[in-house]
Amino acid sequence: MSLVSIENVTLQFGGLKAVDNVSFTIEKGKIIGLVGPNGAGKTSMFNIITGFYKPSKGNIIFDGNNIVRKKPSKITELGMARTFQNIRLFPSLTVLENVMSGMHSKTRQGYLGAIFRTPAQRREEELIKTVAESAMEFVGVSDYANRQAKNLPYGLQRKVEIARALASQPKLLLLDEPAAGLNKSEREELILLIKRIHKEYDLTIFIIEHDIGLVSKLADNVTVLDYGKKIADGSPEEVFQNQLVIEAYLGKEDDE
Missing domain, CATH: 3.40.50.300 (P-loop containing nucleotide triphosphate hydrolases)
Structure with a gap:
């Protein structure tokens, strides 16, 4: 099929x-x-x-x-999720933040939820973090979660980009x-x-x-x-x- x-x-x-x-x-x-x-x-x-x-x-x-x-x-x-030939990470964000951004298309809570920190918004944020951490562990970059993406070697940046794509499920x-x-x-x-x-x-x-x-x-x-x-x-x-x-x-x- x-x-x-x-x-x-x-x-x-x-x-x-x-x-x-x-x-x-x-x-x-x-x-x-x-x-x-x-x-x-x-x-x-x-x-x-x-x-x-x-x-x-x-x-x-x-x-x-x-x-x-x-x-x-x-x-x-x-x-559909993609990676790029020329890596397109957010260089000043951490690895975790980059991978969490892959879940952006799945989020349902709007800006009001973010401002008022509603229970639904907090639950969604926890879910996004959990999915991102699972993707990072799978590709082998969990140890760099809090490091800025721009400070990683090229090969690890490639893995982070793949983890971000996986996080979009x-x-x-x-x-x-x-x-x-x-x-x-x-x-x-x-x-x-x-x-x-x-x-x-x-x-x-x-x-x-x-x-x-x-x-x-x-x-x-x-x-x-x-x-x-x-x-x-x-x-x-x-x-x-x-x-x-x-x-x-x-x-x-x-x-x-």
């Missing part, structure tokens, strides 16, 4: 088609990879799915809802180049963490990456873009032996 259905999506900037009539599905309960060389349209597609870009044509159906015209905040409320977790900037050991830790999230949170996960080695270790299914077009779709074994994919990454040999 598909959780997300991308239907004939095109994104055009003037005469340039960043995404050209692309269709694929994100199956519920699976880890799905979207790969391609630089400039293939991966980030554009990611931003379309999360509502940051509006496609020129086509539909995105998420959990039965057409989300093409919805704002990113509304899409988050429906159960999503149906779909989208990871934008999660291995970017990580060293070899951090990359291996990330692979294990994503596998644990998939299993223990029972989450559908969508990853965009140029690192096909990482995707091949994680994904159940892979879609490949090149110059905005879909050129392959299938299991990692099938996709990474596809001649079109090999040529997209390595170039086409000149005829003798």
